[in-house]
Every structure is written in structure tokens, then in C-alpha cells.
Amino acid sequence: xxxxxDISFETSADIVGGYAILLQAGGADLAAGAKVADPAGVIAxxxxxxxxxxxxxxxxxxxxxxxxxxxxLIVVGLGKPEELTAHDWLKAGGVAASKIKKAEKVVIFVDxxxxxxxxxxxxxxxxxxxLRAYSFDTYKTKKKDEDGNSRNGRVxxxxxxxxxxxxxxxxxxxxxxxxxxxxxxxxxxxxPNVLGPVEFAAKASDLEKLGxxxxxxxxxxxQKLGMGALLGxxxxxxxxxxxxxxxxxxxxxxESPIAFIGKGVVFDTGGIxxxxxxxxxxxxxxxxxxxxxxxxxxVLAARKAAVNAVGIIGLVENMPDGNAQRPGDIxxxxxxxxxxxxxxxxxxxxxxxxxxxxxxxxxxxxxxxNLATLTGAILVALGNxxxxxxxxxxxxxxxxxxxxxxxxxKLWRMPLAKEYDKLIDSKFADMKNTGGRHAGSITAAHFLxxxxxxxPWAHLDIAGTAMGSPQDExxxxxGSGYGVRLLDExxxxxxxx
Numbered sequence: 309x310x311x312x313x314d315i316s317f318e319t320s321a322d323i324v325g326g327y328a329i330l331l332q333a334g335g336a337d338l339a340a341g342a343k344v345a346d347p348a349g350v351i352a353x354x355x356x357x358x359x360x361x362x363x364x365x366x367x368x369x370x371x372x373x374x375x376x377x378x379x380x381l382i383v384v385g386l387g388k389p390e391e392l393t394a395h396d397w398l399k400a401g402g403v404a405a406s407k408i409k410k411a412e413k414v415v416i417f418v419d420x421x422x423x424x425x426x427x428x429x430x431x432x433x434x435x436x437x438x439l440r441a442y443s444f445d446t447y448k449t450k451k452k453d454e455d456g457n458s459r460n461g462r463v464x465x466x467x468x469x470x471x472x473x474x475x476x477x478x479x480x481x482x483x484x485x486x487x488x489x490x491x492x493x494x495x496x497x498x499x500p501n502v503l504g505p506v507e508f509a510a511k512a513s514d515l516e517k518l519g520x521x522x523x524x525x526x527x528x529x530x531q532k533l534g535m536g537a538l539l540g541x542x543x544x545x546x547x548x549x550x551x552x553x554x555x556x557x558x559x560x561x562x563e564s565p566i567a568f569i570g571k572g573v574v575f576d577t578g579g580i581x582x583x584x585x586x587x588x589x590x591x592x593x594x595x596x597x598x599x600x601x602x603x604x605x606x607v608l609a610a611r612k613a614a615v616n617a618v619g620i621i622g623l624v625e626n627m628p629d630g631n632a633q634r635p636g637d638i639x640x641x642x643x644x645x646x647x648x649x650x651x652x653x654x655x656x657x658x659x660x661x662x663x664x665x666x667x668x669x670x671x672x673x674x675x676x677x678n679l680a681t682l683t684g685a686i687l688v689a690l691g692n693x694x695x696x697x698x699x700x701x702x703x704x705x706x707x708x709x710x711x712x713x714x715x716x717x718k719l720w721r722m723p724l725a726k727e728y729d730k731l732i733d734s735k736f737a738d739m740k741n742t743g744g745r746h747a748g749s750i751t752a753a754h755f756l757x758x759x760x761x762x763x764p765w766a767h768l769d770i771a772g773t774a775m776g777s778p779q780d781e782x783x784x785x786x787g788s789g790y791g792v793r794l795l796d797e798x799x800x801x802x803x804x805x
Contacts, residue, residue: 326413328378341417348375401436402781427474438486484610489789492603496787500575505623512552518609544632545625559616567673571680572598579652596774597679600791646737675764685748698753701764717794
């Protein structure tokens with residue numbers, strides 16, 4: 309999708325050229341705007357001929373309609389009004405955005421009879437448009453999309469809704485969410501020669517413009533803290549590691565924060581346990597967890613969330629030079645626990661364990677949620693549809709699952725049990741960093757669990773959803789930005805004062 313949308317909300321609008329888009333629920337009439345957009349009743353005749361019945365995400369597209377002042381009339385189906393969810397409104401917005409080609413102005417009538425359209429629904433529709441409009445073309449010298457359209461064009465979009473004032477207010481939150489998701493997408497899509505640990509840390513520091521307090525720890529500070537696990541991963545790269553600590557203080561003074569921790573392996577060769585060459589270029593996305601945490605912190609600050617939140621991202625590159633750590637090495641984590649490195653490609657958990665311990669020790673948070681593109685095993689179990697959820701706390705797990713259902717960034721809870729935990733016991737150290745091929749995502753979660761103590765905690769394995777996930781109505785990007793909307797919904801629904 310090429311267009312960049314300048315969105316406004318009005319209670320009415322004239323159509324003078326451009327596109328007119330109307331929404332229709334199944335079994336219901338068109339919005340009142342149809343009389344303005346289609347005085348000759350062309351839509352009704354075309355719908356009958358085409359068999360259009362307003363099923364979800366279906367489209368009726370009329371070019372140069374007779375009697376209309378619009379150049380194009382588009383009807384987007386919503387499906388049964390009683391079944392509409394917030395995510396359905398996002399999808400409808402994404403479908404509408406996908407049909408806007410070469411237009412300079414668009415009027416959209418969202419007040420579909422029977423659909424219960426209010427300010428939030430209109431804002432959700434607009435959010436879907438913004439998410440679908442994203443494209444990453446920074447390094448394309450010929451910026452044309454598949455339709456031959458310039459990727460730099462701006463489109464004036466007027467959304468006509470009864471409660472225009474309320475919709476505009478709600479849209480300010482939608483804009484914050486879209487910006488956070490698209491920031492996360494940008495970070496995942498950036499090439500690894502451009503985005504190293506230092507450069508990623510600078511992106512985190514940019515959030516200071518929104519009021520986020522940001523600290524960047526270098527290898528010297530991490531050495532003093534005893535972060536031997538994280539530093540062991542980084543020692544094979546000429547690019548130095550960083551730990552970015554982001555604080556948003558929007559809640560009550562002195563109230564314990566909630567905390568989000570992200571794996572930020574900016575490129576993962578596998579180290580000495582090197583990965584196969586085929587597909588290794590995709591390992592630029594092995595920092596999808598850190599990208600999601602950074603995007604979330606952007607959202608919380610941009611929408612002035614009434615919560616105290618901490619975001620911590622461990623940023624390293626895993627490379628196999630002469631100084632790289634070896635299988636068989638034993639490292640000491642910040643917790644004091646020792647780890648036998650069985651496989652240097654099980655590196656993300658080594659980064660996260662020190663980041664988790666640091667977060668818990670310094671901030672004493674209400675809970676910790678870490679996100680990581682951690683294991684291929686989770687793809688075997690869940691594919692690209694769900695991310696894996698592991699947790700030591702039922703309430704946190706249930707709230708995360710509910711947030712995933714609302715945003716359609718779905719989670720599936722996986723088991724934790726002592727029988728799995730013993731698989732990472734080591735003969736030579738307190739633990740080893742992999743328990744073998746079987747139950748790989750579960751033993752990785754148990755490894756992390758050893759560094760959270762009694763704090764409520766959840767681990768989201770997003771290896772199947774943060775990058776290369778199936779394209780849909782609101783995402784056409786390789787980097788999906790998965791987790792930003794999920795965690796923002798979790799915070800909004802449960803933790804704001």
C-alpha cells in the first residue's frame with residue numbers, strides 16, 4: 309500500500325471528485341451518505357448483479373459511477389452486525405485502505421445502519437487504515453508499488469460519522485498505537501548492517517522526545533553488574549552490546565511499575581554453532597521482542613498512559629569470530645547462577661536472563677513480561693497463528709490471553725512443569741542453556757523462569773508472529789509489529805489508574 313493518509317472526522321461532507329467509500333452490514337441498508345454519493349442508485353443495481361451481500365471484508369467497486377460526483381464508489385462489507393468486534397473494524401479500515409489507488413481525496417461514510425457505529429468504531433476503522441498503509445521502502449531507489457503508484461503520495465481522508473468530535477479524540481490514541489506498531493515494524497525490517505546494538509539504542513533514546521526517561525548501559529556498566537550471560541553472546545562481534553532502559557512515569561508517584569523486557573539480537577548467525585546459510589538473512593529480525601517493547605513504550609508515552617512502565621531491551625549481535633564463546637563455556641549470570649553453554653545458537657535466553665534479573669532487582673515491578681523470537685520449536689507447535697505464552701501466574705496469563713483475543717494478536721498457553729525443568733540441569737554448572745531438541749520452547753521458558761524469582765512473569769515466544777507471518781487486512785509487512793497492540797490493550801484494560 310502506497311498512500312499516506314491525512315485523516316479527519318466530520319459529521320457531513322460534500323463529494324467533489326475523488327473516491328467515496330461506504331460501509332454496509334449484512335442484511336442492512338447502506339449508510340445515509342449513499343444518497344449523497346450515489347443519487348442514481350447505481351450501487352443497489354450493481355450489488356444485485358454481482359451478488360454482493362456485504363460479507364466481512366468483501367468489496368463492491370464501481371468506477372465512474374453514473375450520476376455520482378465521485379470518480380469511484382466503493383462499498384466494504386462488514387458482515388453480521390451482531391458479530392462485529394473491534395478487530396473487525398480494523399480489518400474493514402485495512403480493506404478500505406487497500407482500495408485507495410491514485411486518489412488525492414477520499415470521503416468515507418462509516419455510519420452503517422445496524423452496526424452500532426460510535427466514536428471508538430470510527431477510530432478503530434481509521435487505525436486499520438494506518439496499519440495497512442505501512443510500507444518499508446527506505447532502500448528502494450524506484451519507489452513504485454505494484455500498481456505503478458508513487459509511494460510518497462498523501463491522501464486527504466474525511467471520515468463521516470455522527471460523533472465526529474468523539475471520533476477525533478479517540479483517534480489520537482489510534483495514531484499513537486499506529487506509530488508504535490510501525491516503529492516496531494521499521495526496526496524489524498531494517499537491514500542488519502544499518503541497525504546494530506548501538507544504533508538500536510539510539511532509536512530507544514529517541515523516545516525521550518515523548519517524555520520517556522532512557523538510560524543506555526554499555527559493556528563497562530554491564531561488566532560491573534556481572535552480566536556474564538549477555539556479554540558472552542556479544543563477545544564474538546566487533547559491535548559492542550547495549551542495554552537500553554526506558555521508563556514511562558505516567559502513574560502515581562512511587563507506585564511500582566509494570567515491566568516489559570525484549571530480546572534484541574540484531575543479527576543471529578548462531579555463533580560457533582552456526583546456522584545453515586539458507587534463510588539466515590531473516591535473522592535480522594531476531595530482535596522482534598526488543599522492537600515490540602520499544603514500540604509499546606512509544607505508544608504508552610504518546611497517548612499519555614496513566615501507568616508507570618519500564619521497558620528493557622538487551623541488544624547484542626551473535627557472531628562467530630575468534631573471540632566468540634564456545635560450546636562448553638561456562639558463564640556467570642548477573643544472578644550469580646552459572647550456565648554451561650551447550651549451543652551458542654541458544655543465545656536469546658542468555659541475553660534475557662540478565663535483563664530479567666536486572667529489571668527485577670532494580671525496579672521490583674508488579675509483573676514482568678518478556679518477548680522474544682526465541683525458538684523454532686514454537687513454530688513447530690503453533691505455526692504463525694499464535695505466539696506461545698508461558699507464565700508462572702494464572703491471572704497475568706488470563707489477562708494476556710484476553711488482550712490477545714481482543715487485538716487478534718493471539719496467544720496459546722504452553723505448559724511449565726518440573727519434569728521439563730530438570731532437562732536443563734547441567735553436570736558442570738547450575739544449568740545448561742538448552743535441554744535438547746524435544747520440548748525446545750518449553751525448556752527455553754524454564755531457563756528464563758529461573759531468573760524471575762517469585763515475581764509474576766510471562767514469556768511470549770513470538771518467533772512465528774514477529775516476522776514473516778501471513779499478510780492480512782492490516783499488515784502487508786515482513787516485520788509485523790506483533791505484540792505492541794497486544795500489550796497496549798493489556799495495559800489499558802487492566803493497569804491504568
